[in-house]
Amino acid sequence: MANPYAPPQAVVADVVDPRIENTPAERGTRLAAAIVDSLIVGAMVGVPIFAGLVVSGITSTGPDARPSLNAVMLTAIGIGAIGCIAWCWLTILFVLRNGQSIAKKLLHIKVVRSDGSPVSLGRIFWLRNVANVALRLVPFYGLVDLLFIFGEQRQCLHDKIADTIVVKA
Secondary structure: OOOOOOOOOOOOOOOOOOOOOOOEOOHHHHHHHHHHHHHHHHHHHHHHHHHHHHHHHHHOOOOOOOOOHHHHHHHHHHHHHHHHHHHHHHHHHHHHHHOOOHHHHHOOEEEEEOOOOEOOHHHHHHHHHHHHHHHOOOOOHHHHHHHHHHOOOOOOHHHHHHOEEEEEO
16 A cells, blocks of 8 residues: 655656767767868968968069068968968857867867757867867877777867867767
């Protein structure tokens, strides 16, 4: 006989939101995204600096004139700064929208919190990037960080520090 004064009993089951799928991104895709991001930064910042050096060198030379090194450098730095601002703007835009860098967007992967919730720009900037760069001063940290990707969860050490995972978008 059931006790009429007992607290109510209920079966509680975890509910999985079918809209959220946290399939970890493939290791090769993450590597490709890092390479593509580096190429994009080089194209948007390095190429304009090089072009600035070339263009300012051509335009500041006459038949007997030599370019002023200061003018050449200022032009190159100015053009590179414009490329850097454009890259930063695009990266911040993509991170705010969906936790993606430019390459992660192209390769259909994104960064989320370990629980599947969206990641903030601050978490990506401070914990995934700034802290990771600072820790690279520790000998062999970079190697250890990269080797963590071979774990079952496919999280690098910087992912564990920031409590993030990279998943298919």
